[in-house]
Amino acid sequence: xxxxxxxxKEVSEAMLAKVLEDAQMLKAxxxxxxxxxxxxxxxxxxxxxxxxxxxxxxxSEIEVKSVVFPMEVTQDEFVAKIKEANDDKNVNGIxxxxxxxxxxxxxxxxxxxxxEKDPDAMNPTNLGxxxxxxxxxxxxxxxxxxxxxxxxxxxxxxxxxVTIINNSNVFGKPLAIMLTNxxxxxxxxxxxxxxxxxxxxxxxxxxxxxxxxGLLTPxxxxxxxxxxxxxxxxxxxxxxxxxxxxxxxxxRTGDCREDMVDACAMITSATPGCGGGTGPITTALLxxxxxxxxxxxxxxx
Numbered sequence: 001x002x003x004x005x006x007x008x009k010e011v012s013e014a015m016l017a018k019v020l021e022d023a024q025m026l027k028a029x030x031x032x033x034x035x036x037x038x039x040x041x042x043x044x045x046x047x048x049x050x051x052x053x054x055x056x057x058x059x060s061e062i063e064v065k066s067v068v069f070p071m072e073v074t075q076d077e078f079v080a081k082i083k084e085a086n087d088d089k090n091v092n093g094i095x096x097x098x099x100x101x102x103x104x105x106x107x108x109x110x111x112x113x114x115x116e117k118d119p120d121a122m123n124p125t126n127l128g129x130x131x132x133x134x135x136x137x138x139x140x141x142x143x144x145x146x147x148x149x150x151x152x153x154x155x156x157x158x159x160x161x162v163t164i165i166n167n168s169n170v171f172g173k174p175l176a177i178m179l180t181n182x183x184x185x186x187x188x189x190x191x192x193x194x195x196x197x198x199x200x201x202x203x204x205x206x207x208x209x210x211x212x213x214g215l216l217t218p219x220x221x222x223x224x225x226x227x228x229x230x231x232x233x234x235x236x237x238x239x240x241x242x243x244x245x246x247x248x249x250x251x252r253t254g255d256c257r258e259d260m261v262d263a264c265a266m267i268t269s270a271t272p273g274c275g276g277g278t279g280p281i282t283t284a285l286l287x288x289x290x291x292x293x294x295x296x297x298x299x300x301x
């Protein structure tokens with residue numbers, strides 16, 4: 001029996017309806033919510049992501065300003081632009097694309113970014129606010145997206161055993177805090193975990209985000225488990241060669257194999273046939289955070 005598919009797109013559409021309502025309210029007060037995107041170089045993936053953000057924000061009546069730097073941009077030049085955007089009252093949020101070139105010191109950059117204009121929680125100040133659940137802070141969008149999915153589908157995590165396969169600062173660690181705050185019991189797995197299956201096979205909820213197709217297989221989860229796969233990967237065969245579709249294009253997936261849909265109770269993953277993943281929620285949260293920042297910066301709740 002196939003798992004119930006959890007749709008990130010459905011969740012995002014519900015969220016964005018409220019974002020549009022708030023954006024129109026702000027515009028009625030002559031306030032135009034505006035996001036600044038900082039991109040270094042002409043990486044095709046980054047350009048594609050930027051275009052998708054611009055398109056999505058336009059539908060929510062949010063303005064986007066793209067600030068594009070050459071690959072040889074200096075630290076001083078980059079930081080100067082951040083300070084300029086920090087001081088610009090017409091810019092409500094700043095999204096810095098990564099990775100940054102080696103001459104840019106990310107540790108300095110993340111502290112330079114104004115916390116109140118940091119919709120994806122790059123500044124550690126916002127991660128600190130997450131720890132104490134200060135709701136005027138911003139939490140990492142991909143991690144918070146999992147919580148939005150659980151809330152939308154009325155999945156109560158209290159007392160549940162949850163395994164997260166990812167321990168990054170932008171996903172695994174903040175998500176562990178969010179789930180702990182909801183009284184779930186958390187295990188966090190990483191590349192040095194001796195047996196990931198030991199943890200996943202005992203879990204009510206398994207959350208993965210590593211970008212490795214086939215990382216999660218049917219034998220690793222219980223039949224009644226909920227699987228949330230936030231990863232973006234590309235399908236490879238046993239020899240680690242890319243698998244192409246009928247048009248010769250690489251196949252987008254998550255960490256899950258296709259047969260995971262028959263191995264658990266509920267699932268979402270970018271892997272074909274598995275619900276689509278949480279990507280749309282991440283973009284919706286970026287818009288939601290931008291609106292939240294705009295309101296706070298203008299003395300509105």
